[in-house]
Amino acid sequence: MAQAQASPPQIADAPRPLPRAQASPPPSPTTDLARLRATRPHPPADSLSQLLAYVRRADEFRGQSRPDSVARYLHRAWRLAGARQARQQPVVIRLADQLARQYYARGNYDSTLYYFQQAARQFQVAGFDSIGYPTASRELKEVHLAGLLAGAGSACRALGRLPLALRYYERTRDLYQQQDAVSGLGWTQCLIGETYAAQGSYAQAEQAYEQALNTYRRHAPRSNGEAGQGVADVLLNYYLPLLLEGRGRHPAAYASTLATEAVALLQADNPPAALRATPSDALLLTHLSLVPAQVALRAGQPAAAAPWLRRARAWLRYGASADTTVAGWPARDLPYAEARALTLGLSAWQQHRARPERARRLLAQAVALLTQNPRTAPQPKPRQALAEIALAMGEPAPALALLRPLQRGYRQSGSLLPLSQLTELLTQAYAQAGRYDSAYRYARRTQGLTDTLRQAQQFAALAATEGRYRAREQAAQITNLTERDRQQDRQIRLGAAGAGLLALLALAIWLALRTTRRLNGRLAAQTAQLQAQAERLGELDVAKNQFFANASHELRTPLTLVLAPLETLLDHPTQKLPAAVRAPVALAHRQARRLSELIDRILDLTKLQAGHLAVQAVPTAVAPLLRRVVASFAPLAAARSVALHGAEPLPEELTLLLDADKVDQILTNLLSNALNHTPAGGTVALTAALPAADGFYTLTVRDTGPGIAPAEQERVFERFYQSPQNQAQGGTGLGLALSRELAELLGGTLTLASVPGQGAAFTLRLPAEAVTV
Numbered sequence: 001m002a003q004a005q006a007s008p009p010q011i012a013d014a015p016r017p018l019p020r021a022q023a024s025p026p027p028s029p030t031t032d033l034a035r036l037r038a039t040r041p042h043p044p045a046d047s048l049s050q051l052l053a054y055v056r057r058a059d060e061f062r063g064q065s066r067p068d069s070v071a072r073y074l075h076r077a078w079r080l081a082g083a084r085q086a087r088q089q090p091v092v093i094r095l096a097d098q099l100a101r102q103y104y105a106r107g108n109y110d111s112t113l114y115y116f117q118q119a120a121r122q123f124q125v126a127g128f129d130s131i132g133y134p135t136a137s138r139e140l141k142e143v144h145l146a147g148l149l150a151g152a153g154s155a156c157r158a159l160g161r162l163p164l165a166l167r168y169y170e171r172t173r174d175l176y177q178q179q180d181a182v183s184g185l186g187w188t189q190c191l192i193g194e195t196y197a198a199q200g201s202y203a204q205a206e207q208a209y210e211q212a213l214n215t216y217r218r219h220a221p222r223s224n225g226e227a228g229q230g231v232a233d234v235l236l237n238y239y240l241p242l243l244l245e246g247r248g249r250h251p252a253a254y255a256s257t258l259a260t261e262a263v264a265l266l267q268a269d270n271p272p273a274a275l276r277a278t279p280s281d282a283l284l285l286t287h288l289s290l291v292p293a294q295v296a297l298r299a300g301q302p303a304a305a306a307p308w309l310r311r312a313r314a315w316l317r318y319g320a321s322a323d324t325t326v327a328g329w330p331a332r333d334l335p336y337a338e339a340r341a342l343t344l345g346l347s348a349w350q351q352h353r354a355r356p357e358r359a360r361r362l363l364a365q366a367v368a369l370l371t372q373n374p375r376t377a378p379q380p381k382p383r384q385a386l387a388e389i390a391l392a393m394g395e396p397a398p399a400l401a402l403l404r405p406l407q408r409g410y411r412q413s414g415s416l417l418p419l420s421q422l423t424e425l426l427t428q429a430y431a432q433a434g435r436y437d438s439a440y441r442y443a444r445r446t447q448g449l450t451d452t453l454r455q456a457q458q459f460a461a462l463a464a465t466e467g468r469y470r471a472r473e474q475a476a477q478i479t480n481l482t483e484r485d486r487q488q489d490r491q492i493r494l495g496a497a498g499a500g501l502l503a504l505l506a507l508a509i510w511l512a513l514r515t516t517r518r519l520n521g522r523l524a525a526q527t528a529q530l531q532a533q534a535e536r537l538g539e540l541d542v543a544k545n546q547f548f549a550n551a552s553h554e555l556r557t558p559l560t561l562v563l564a565p566l567e568t569l570l571d572h573p574t575q576k577l578p579a580a581v582r583a584p585v586a587l588a589h590r591q592a593r594r595l596s597e598l599i600d601r602i603l604d605l606t607k608l609q610a611g612h613l614a615v616q617a618v619p620t621a622v623a624p625l626l627r628r629v630v631a632s633f634a635p636l637a638a639a640r641s642v643a644l645h646g647a648e649p650l651p652e653e654l655t656l657l658l659d660a661d662k663v664d665q666i667l668t669n670l671l672s673n674a675l676n677h678t679p680a681g682g683t684v685a686l687t688a689a690l691p692a693a694d695g696f697y698t699l700t701v702r703d704t705g706p707g708i709a710p711a712e713q714e715r716v717f718e719r720f721y722q723s724p725q726n727q728a729q730g731g732t733g734l735g736l737a738l739s740r741e742l743a744e745l746l747g748g749t750l751t752l753a754s755v756p757g758q759g760a761a762f763t764l765r766l767p768a769e770a771v772t773v
Contacts, residue, residue, distance in 0.1 A: 071102050093122050100151055113155035120148040146175040146184060153191065162199050169195065182219040186212045186230050190238045197242060206248040209239040213258070228265030229284070235259060236287055244298065251614070252295050259291035275318075282318035283339045289315060293346050297392075302350045309350060312343050338382045341369040345389040352393045363390060367398045371405075380406050380418065387425055396432035403429060420449035431561065440561055559599065563592050604738055615745060619771050620660040622688070623650040626699075629667045630686055633675060641680040647688040647699075656697070656768040662742045663766070666750070667699065669735035670762045674703035677760075696748065697768050702761045708754040716752065739764075 057073045074095055100115035123145050153168030169192045176184040193208030216230030235258045242248050243255040263285060266275065275281045293308035319336050344366035352359035367390075370383055383402040390399040403426050423446040430439035490513075494506040566589040569577060577585060604613065630646040637644035667686070674684045682704040689698040708716060715721050719737040736750075743750040748766030 071099065071106070074099050074102065093119050096122065097148065097151075100155075104151070104155065109155045109158040113152055113159065116148055116152040116155060120145065120152065123148060146172045146181075146188075149175070150188060150191070153195075157191075157195055157198070162195055165195050166192065182215060183226065183230070186215040186234065189215060190234055194238055202242060202247040203249070206239075206242060206250070209234055209242070212238075228262050228267075228269060231258065231265060232262040232284055232288055235262060235291065240291065244294070252298060256292035256295050259288045263288050277318075279319045279336070282315050283336065286312045286315040286319060286339050286343065290342055290346055293350070297346065297349050302353070305346070305350050309343070309347050312346075316340060316343055337369045338379065341366040341382060341386060344369070345386045349389050349393055359393065360395070363393065363395060363398055367401060371401060380422075384422065384425060387429070391425070391428050391432065394432060396429045399425065399429040400433065420446055423449060431564070436561055436565060440558075443558060443561065559592060559596055563589070563596065566592060598734070602734070604742075613745065615659050615662070617657050617659050619655050620658055620663075621652070622654050622656055623647075623652050625660055625664065626650070626667075626686065626688060629664055629671065632668070633671050636675055637684065640675060640678075642675060642678050643683045644675075645683065645685040647686050650688060655771050657771050658766070658768045659746060662746060663699075663764075666739045666742050666764055667701070669739045670701040670764075673735055673762075674701050674705070674760075677705040678703045679705065682759075691768075695767055696765045699764045699766075700761055702759060704759040707756040707758055708752065708760050709756055713752050713754060717750075736762075 057069075096115045096119035100112050100119065103109075103111040103115065149168050149172040153165045153172065156162070156165035156168060169188055173185060173188040173192065176188055189208050189212035193205040193212065196202070196205035196208060212234045213231060216227045216234070219227050219230070235255065239258070240255055243250060243252055246252065266281065266285065270281065275285065289308050289312035293305040293312065296302070296305035296308070316336075316339060319339060344362045348359040348362035348366065351362070366386055370379075370386060383406060387399040387402040390396070390402070403422060406422055407426075423442045427439050427442040427446055430436070430442060491510065494510055566585060569585055570582070570589060576582075626647045630644065633644060671684065671686065678684055684701070684703045687700045687702070689700075691697050717736050717740045719734060721737075740750045743764055743766065746766050748764060751763050751765075752760060753763070754760035
């Protein structure tokens, strides 16, 4: 969410206009051209002098903030220099570079890409010695070419051509790597990671960000403070959203570790007095202190966030003068107003439960800094970060005030990923505000954008697969040609070795070798086929899990929008529904709740398989937990005329260190399954046993149902499996599979013992440590 101080991007800064009250009205184009014609003589006939005149006019229009006129005269100069290409090639390259930067500032990315490509092509055709920098070293010229390629990649990314942008960025990275340009190398690796994230390839994005961090870490001994700023830039501007959303293999707490590392590097290279005296460094340390606070608040630990917020407020005092700076590049600037707004927002989030009124005042001050301060440009990232805080506090009105002005800019830029994130936040805000029609409209937009992004991701994966296939084909051809050359050399040597018996012996050996090669070739082909099949099965399994995760996630938002109105209709205190209407509405509500539970089970299964579901053990009183679980099924048991017995009285003081939510979920699935398969007049019982010699506690759910045949006792734990004799009972076939995997996640086991006609007994054994409260 926070943003760090970074080196300026390769694209030129756009001048910031004066406030409306101070800016004089610009002259009309007719008056301006007439003044230029009156004050300047007509360009001479010599093409070089005319070229210089065009460049001077472009510089004058740039000083007047006239981008259209600047681009027109630069284009004339570029065409004139192209006609003198043999002598003016360096000028052609410089003019193309300036034109590309000018069009990028205006948002014309097609023209930006064209001129960057022209500049890079002329640069490579001319060679390093004819670039027009006679005193520059070869290293500086290569870095200049890297800047052109990076600019072309940025234009491609703005146009949504992500595979081409990756190719440009990889060429840029190789040039920076050859010359050990640490800042450029780390920046390019971050751009590569950002492009992979836009494709949805989060594992590759995380790998690129880790490479950027390692680049700055290797540079730490000779960085003079640049290593700390580099690590902070990678974390705050690129890596942090990936970690907070849980899309990588590292947990969110890893962001706090990186923030602490960046602070340590900054303080190791600069004394505290120097950091306090530099507003930009003070603001950077402010944002780094906000990262652990945000991680703690997302984890539901406001007390752990309090010391980090105090540290952020302490550093913020020394960055106040940074609010007077002009933000040339908003996405990389750290103005004081934005840092203060984020600090106030996180402080409001930390206090909103204990002191709600004060939290609302702090949130209002933060929103005012980003929406009403004339010195602060409206930036998307701080607004979205503060809007997420407002939604977490249950305050949709400030979130809507922050988010709605961003829609036009995102639509004009054509960037699908930021626009989809914005529409998803607007969906949540409208849903919290009770405006379900608007929430549904934005949910539809988010779905459309998500489908478009997924298609781009699939296209990128297909292109990568095709590239790997072609590379393997080329390697196989090279291997075949090499093997053929070796065979020919061997045959020539054997043919020249002798005659007679030696020739016959050599021929026999050659035949034997040929037969062996044929057999080895067949074996290698079979091995390759088996490996290809194994890879294909692995890809299909990954695609299946990704499909379930995506489908479940995309169903959750519309299902929430269905449940909310139904619950409002059923529970309205003053407007009671007629009995004839209430029955079908209640039926729809029950079925929607059942579908929501199914989606939650599928999401839990995908999280388990991906390794993203962690165990959170806390001290738990066992007896109240078991009574609560059994009591939740008492109405269902009474409705079905089934006797439900809880566990034998356990010591009330028995407290175990375990994950109560996951144990609750396992017992809920087992009791629900037992009640579904026990006929009227039957019995369902939950029993508990104190730990045996191995330290495992045992919980058993028994029923007097029809039992399970021996051939099906292992298959009932498979996903989506339902016994043919029990399909009439309903269910999804996920409860027992999820329960066993949760038991294994807790370090225990879930087993079944059943005799047909005598019921079934499911036994949960799990390790737990007794604690004293």
